[in-house]
Amino acid sequence: MRVQVAIVGGGPAGHLLGQLLYKAGISAIVIEQRSQDYVLGRIRAGVLEQGTTDLLDEVGVGSRMHAEGLVHGGISLSFGGAHHRIDLQKLTGGKSVMVYGQTEVTRDLMNARAAAGLPTAYEAENVSLHDFDGTRPKVRYVQHGVAHEVECDFIAGCDGFHGVSRASVPAGALKTFERVYPFGWLGVLSETPPVAEELVYSNHARGFALCSMRSHTRSRYYVQCALDDKAERWSDDAFWDELRRRLAPELAESLVTGPSIEKSIAPLRSFVAEPMRFGRLFLAGDAAHIVPPTGAKGLNLAASDVRYLARALVDFYAGDETGINRYSETCLHRVWKAVRFSWWFTSLMHQFPDGGEFGHKLQEAELNYLIHSPAAATSLAENYVGLPL
Ligand code: FAD
Ligand code: DHB
Numbered sequence: 001m002r003v004q005v006a007i008v009g010g011g012p013a014g015h016l017l018g019q020l021l022y023k024a025g026i027s028a029i030v031i032e033q034r035s036q037d038y039v040l041g042r043i044r045a046g047v048l049e050q051g052t053t054d055l056l057d058e059v060g061v062g063s064r065m066h067a068e069g070l071v072h073g074g075i076s077l078s079f080g081g082a083h084h085r086i087d088l089q090k091l092t093g094g095k096s097v098m099v100y101g102q103t104e105v106t107r108d109l110m111n112a113r114a115a116a117g118l119p120t121a122y123e124a125e126n127v128s129l130h131d132f133d134g135t136r137p138k139v140r141y142v143q144h145g146v147a148h149e150v151e152c153d154f155i156a157g158c159d160g161f162h163g164v165s166r167a168s169v170p171a172g173a174l175k176t177f178e179r180v181y182p183f184g185w186l187g188v189l190s191e192t193p194p195v196a197e198e199l200v201y202s203n204h205a206r207g208f209a210l211c212s213m214r215s216h217t218r219s220r221y222y223v224q225c226a227l228d229d230k231a232e233r234w235s236d237d238a239f240w241d242e243l244r245r246r247l248a249p250e251l252a253e254s255l256v257t258g259p260s261i262e263k264s265i266a267p268l269r270s271f272v273a274e275p276m277r278f279g280r281l282f283l284a285g286d287a288a289h290i291v292p293p294t295g296a297k298g299l300n301l302a303a304s305d306v307r308y309l310a311r312a313l314v315d316f317y318a319g320d321e322t323g324i325n326r327y328s329e330t331c332l333h334r335v336w337k338a339v340r341f342s343w344w345f346t347s348l349m350h351q352f353p354d355g356g357e358f359g360h361k362l363q364e365a366e367l368n369y370l371i372h373s374p375a376a377a378t379s380l381a382e383n384y385v386g387l388p389l
Helices: 012-023 036-041 050-058 063-068 102-115 164-168 236-245 249-254 298-317 322-349 356-372 374-385
Strands: 005-008 028-031 070-072 074-079 082-087 097-099 124-130 138-143 146-151 154-157 175-190 200-202 209-213 219-225 260-274 281-283
Touching: 005 012, 012 028, 012 050, 012 102, 012 298, 036 102, 050 097, 050 298, 063 102, 074 356, 082 249, 082 356, 082 374, 124 164, 154 164, 154 298, 164 281, 175 236, 200 322, 219 236, 236 260, 260 322, 298 322, 322 356, 322 374, 356 374
Parallel strands: 005 028, 005 154, 074 200, 154 281
Antiparallel strands: 070 097, 074 082, 124 138, 138 146, 175 219, 175 260, 200 209, 209 219
16 A cells, blocks of 8 residues: 555544645545554543644544534632632633543544445554665555555654654654652542532642543543552542542532542653654654643643644655655743643642642742742643744
8 A cells, every 4th residue: 555644542632633635635644553443442632722732624634623612711720628610711711721622622533424425444453664865765554464565655654642653763862751640640530520610620638639521421630649549449439538628618619429430540751852752753753752741731742743744745745855854843942831731730730759748838938829820820821822833
């Protein structure tokens, strides 16, 4: 098979890139190692920046998101026994975020891809990348026992943090930057009404907690946990008790609990690989960088990477190589700002083993500063809704 672009990884980055290229008339295949159901079973991001929703509209998959997603003009910070609203809309000149699950974004993209009859290879095993230091790269894989080879002009590595793309770049060609945080997030999805209308980020002496949602009847909650903790060790009751303890009393009292639909632990990490291009291989999304989820930036960065990549490829086929040559630099400029914001918000909201009482006092002082200083609140708000593309 021959296509212009072979996309390795069928998560949100790969599928969004596929749709952008399709709209631009550039042929592509998406090669995904898992089944469609497996990809859709991973509960992850929930908050989309306007730049991301604009992009979903641009490729024609925004209608269900606008019908079912929840537009939020603010978030709350909970600490010291009370919660305080940060008015994102007022502080950013009218910008808001869309609460719509990553699973649904991916489902909408997968459905659009299938409806257009575009090639997607699910359950692709032994995916390997070849000759991307020249002009005729290849991707090989085995699907249901049959070996396949795809010839292409470019490979887009959209296969997440543990994928094969970044690992295929010769040692020494990439420089990596990393911080692993000494805790994880235990997440629970439940068919219960959310505790508040907007998201609540809580700083508490027992650890961070986040109240999010997927709809008016479905909630998503997270609590900071130990890195070596296991989701199986947490009964639903133990989770709800812990969450309640970490919320301001007014919220804790109105928490509606119920059986969990999903329970999992995610480690927290900041990671960047530079550059994001090697020859004709371009890395995008989690394949190139990871941010801790506190700032809700990972999926949004994946979307901005593939937006830059799609435009660069369109320019390339029109005879202009500037975009592909500047791809890494352009992405990294935005990536590092999101890495900084996610690190800052994580540091502000979590309990660190070596933080001590001094650390907690500093966090309280900064949170008080944030809720009383329009300058500080504006900085949080403009990063949260997303910096300009
Ligand atoms: P992935 O979603 O990891 O997709 C990569 C795909 O490649 C996968 O389907 C994988 O199966 C496939 N793959 C892997 N290896 C191979 C291979 N060898 N060959 C072929 N395919 C392969 N982000 C936000 O913006 N907002 C949020 O609110 C938010 N909350 C989060 C909460 C949690 C608990 C977590 C864990 C993450 C959160 N994120 C959030 C981050 C977000 O989920 C990721 O940044 C996003 O999934 C990145 O998309 P991606 O397509 O780059 O990578
Ligand atoms: C969700 C996840 C986040 O990391 C975040 O900051 C906000 C919301 C969520 O899963 O809903």
